Amino acid sequence: MVVNYSKWDALELSDDSDIEVHPNVDKRSFIRAKQNQIHQQRFERRHQIDTLKYERIINDGLLQRIDKLLDSLQAHTQQAAAPGVNPDDFMMQALMDTAGDGDDDVPPKPPQGVHTQTEEPRYSVMMASLVDQVKKGLGDNPKDWFQGYVKGVGGHKKKVDGLQAELNQKLAELEKEEGKKITSDSIHTGFSVSSVAKEKEKSKTATTSKPETVEVLNPGALKKDSLRRMDSTGQSSGAEADVDEPVQKTSKVLDDEDDDEHIEPTELGKAFAKIKMGDYKKCLQFISENHAVVAERETDGLLVQGFNAQMDGKPEMAKQCVHQALLLQYCRSLGRDGVGLFFKRITTPGHQAQKVFQEDVNSTYARIRSRCAELAEEKEGNGKTTETEQIQLHAVDPNTSIHINIPSTSPTEEVEVKAREIFETFPPGLQRALESGELAKVNDILGKMSVEEAEEVVEKLGEGGMLSVEQGVIDGTTEEGREKLKGLEEKARAEKLAEEEAARNGRVEEIEVADIDE
DSSP states (O other): OOOOOGGGGGBOOSOOTTOOOOTTSOHHHHHHHHHHHHHHHHHHHHHHHHHHHHHHHHHHHHHHHHHHHHHHHHHTHHHHHSTTOOHHHHHHHHHHHHOOOTTTTSOOOOOTTSSOSSOOOOHHHHHHHHHHHHHHHHOSSOSSHHHHHHHHHHHHHHHHHHHHHHHHHHHHHHHHHHHHSBOGGGOOOOOOOOOOOOOOOOOOOOOOOOOOOOOOSOGGGGGOOTTOOBOTTSOBOSGGGGOOSOOOOOHHHHHHHHHHHOOOOOHHHHHHHTSOTTOHHHHHHHHHHOGGGGSHHHHHHHHHHHHHHHHTTOHHHHHHHHHHHHHHHHHHHTOTTHHHHHHHHHTSTTOHHHHHHHHHHHHHHHHHHHHHHHHHHHHHHHHSOOOOOOOOOOOSSTTOOOOBOOOOSSOOSHHHHHHHHHHHTSOHHHHHHHHHTOHHHHHHHHHTSOHHHHHHHHHHHHHTTSBOOOSSOOOTTSHHHHHHHHHHHHHHHHHHHHHHHHHHHHHHHHHHHHHHHO
């Protein structure tokens, strides 16, 4: 088989070990001098290429303006032949016609290191200088000044065209010379492909659970917004008496909360969590066969599973889940070869990585354990029923009812005027509840107020004659109030039974008297 070595001819070497030098010349110094010479020539060649490319751009812009000037002169041939035409004014007008916008008049900025000594003039200055040179060539009294200007401008155009041709030829030679050799600057990455194994996440459907409802005396008290302003006793300030319905969460908010709260390990993660702590050989084998388990979602799912296991009273399972979750996290964080690097370090006897990893596992599990203990204490504390004091209106006698009297909107007497003024001081929500005539709606509004505010409202209702209530309101939510209310109801029931018994006895006496009379 014949090997073709011609592809290596393009390599430019400055330290060839086979080079032979004069015995009186140091070989290292010679190689270093040759290297500097190659670099200097390469720098000068590239600088010259940049300079020629920039000059070509300037010449192209100048040629465009020379062509415009020639077209303008040809278009005004008859005007130039008219008697009494001033050649200077005529050429000035022709230059004005060829001038473009102000931005086009400025040549582009040169590359770094090119034409640093002088600043490139504007195109209008170049054209004015060209016309002056043509004028000097014509002399003071030319026979045909117009044709002289046309030939002069055309001659300059030919010079620029010739200069441009030489420039392009030289530029092509330099670029060809630059492309002959392969240098470090010409080395580039042909293509780069990276692949990361990711688990296909299953689409989740947002599910909303029906909230637990508790039957209470005042359902409106449970519908308060969680962001309401509270007073020192935990009651609202009374401003909510004007709120009819609580703010409902949108489905988008529920979906976002559902995504955050339903992080669970996959079946692959659950299988990995069953591997006992310290069995790194089996862990490595499992990861090699199921590389998708290294995903970040599996780590989060295992931590959640460990948290739930600790809450269920399974500390060993919880610590095992934490161990496996951090193992996956370390493999992922160590980079592309993190799996092999982690197991190599963790299985090396006496390696520092073992201590660091175990401390991380212990500290993470300790935080989960302490947090679960706090949640258990809070849950135990919240299990005890706590009742909030509220003012509610109840009729002492079950067979009687409380009537609501709304003051007239156009009162005539002084008592009615005062009652109307008191009514208008109430919040709009309480006013609507009173106008409905339903005691349940009034209790709903009173349940949203603090005890002090509710007592003040009840006092004003009695003062304005809008309610017929007994002096002193019974709080039916406290143990003392319930006992007092129960006693009053029993007393009222006993009094009613006594009245009915007395009525029956009186009727019997009337019948007996009637019989005697007869």
